Amino acid sequence: MISVKALQKNYGSFPALKDISFDVSSGEVLGLLGPNGAGKTTTMRILTGFLGASAGTVLVDGHAVADQPEVVQALIGYLPEQAPLYPDLSVHEHLDFAAEVHGITGAKKEKAIRTACEQTGLTERLYFAISELSKGYRQRVGLAQALIHDPKILILDEPTTGLDPNQILEIRELITELGEKKTVILSTHIMQEVEAVCDRVIVINEGKIVAEGAPGDLAADTQRATHQYRVTVQGAVGAVTEFLKKIKGVERVEKIPGSPRGTATALVYASSDIRTVLTKKLASSFDLLELSTEKASMEDVFASLTK
């Protein structure tokens, strides 16, 4: 569906993108993950034809964005990071404009507005001025605008920034729902978002792709590279951490506060798999209550990849 080859973009002498290549197949939900300033927004802007690339090509459904921007733009619904809205228009006027700009008129237009509003839960706010809407509703209007011409591809730049937890869940559900029928590319720097909605994730840092794969696979890779164990024993925290530090292979011990009275919990970072040694030694000196492998979170994945 989308094929990006050797994409580069320079802002003056600053290289924002250095050789980005990836493919997105039809019906896939792809996450672009990266810290702020990594090049996510630039990549998306080039995909939508808003920015020109310094080098490289983008093919969408077989059409080059640089040569046939109008054809490609008709296939894409785009929601920039800041929902692009006219505060002085009502929701209906805004969507009316968005539809007509895509050449949708008459009865079809009204139907498109109604469908987009139903999908995004805006029906009851249709005649509100956009300046009167909350941030969450504005984001929905932005999404409704991106959906108005029923595009095959949705490009969403940080669709949940600035929303409250309930709104975030709603928008994610909506994206998952839309992802069943459409190809979706979304950018984010929130790990849970990737785990919650994406089929595949590309991690970008400083204009380069540093990792690619299913969210679970990336976590598993990091898991193999890091060894973290959670230990809970009966006893004093100080004694336990001192004891743990002396075990061969342990790199670092972190106290974890908040364990019940009389028990101590610590996080052990090791350089190799030391589970057997750890169990034996701890069991011989303390009353061992818990010993478990700490799962690498997406945060760890992210931190290890973008270091």
Next chain:
Amino acid sequence: MTPLFALVRKELRLYFNSPIAYIFLTVFLALSSWFFFRGFFLVGQADLRGFFGFLPWIFLFLIPALTMRLWAEERRQGTIETLLTSSLSLRQVVLGKFVASFSFLLIALAASFTLPISIHFIGSLDWGVVLAGYVGALLLGASYISFGLFVSALTSNQIVAFISSVIVLFLLFILGQSIVTFALPGFIVPFFEFFSLGSHYDAIIRGVIDTRDVLYYLSFSALFLYFNYLAINAQK
């Protein structure tokens, strides 16, 4: 045509959904009528020369107020991204914005048409001169609009757009007037007069519509619309 028409309608809605349109129309009609009637009964002549004579000065402040937001706001709100990634080409967007402001100017000038009508009943009005005056006002207005639009394309700050448009339009307008040209060597004066927005207007409101004057305004407008296109294109 639908997308272009949609853009024109959106721009007009933005004028009329906000106080801008009403403030503009009120200030325009109040100022122009006041300037006009202030001298009208003293002079006792049934013509609109006073009205057309003051129009460039009223336009000088009102038209940049009309155009200052056209690009600057799109950029500040981020709507420029959806606008330029819609099925409209950049050429159409530039044209649509110009047509919208020009239509608004048409509405304002149409509202001032009560002046010649009332004078028509008081004395014998030379309708030819009046219509030439309106043609001149529209041509001058179109030039101000395309220039203001161009300046708005260069910034995301409305106030910067407003002030720089006013200053440069003012300079371009007085360029050919004797207050500027009296100190210049004689052979340069015709060039200054030719490039001045003011001298062509003076000729038209006297009732003489010369194709050279019309061409001047049309090419001035076209040139800055083209610059506008280049300015936005360069930012992509």
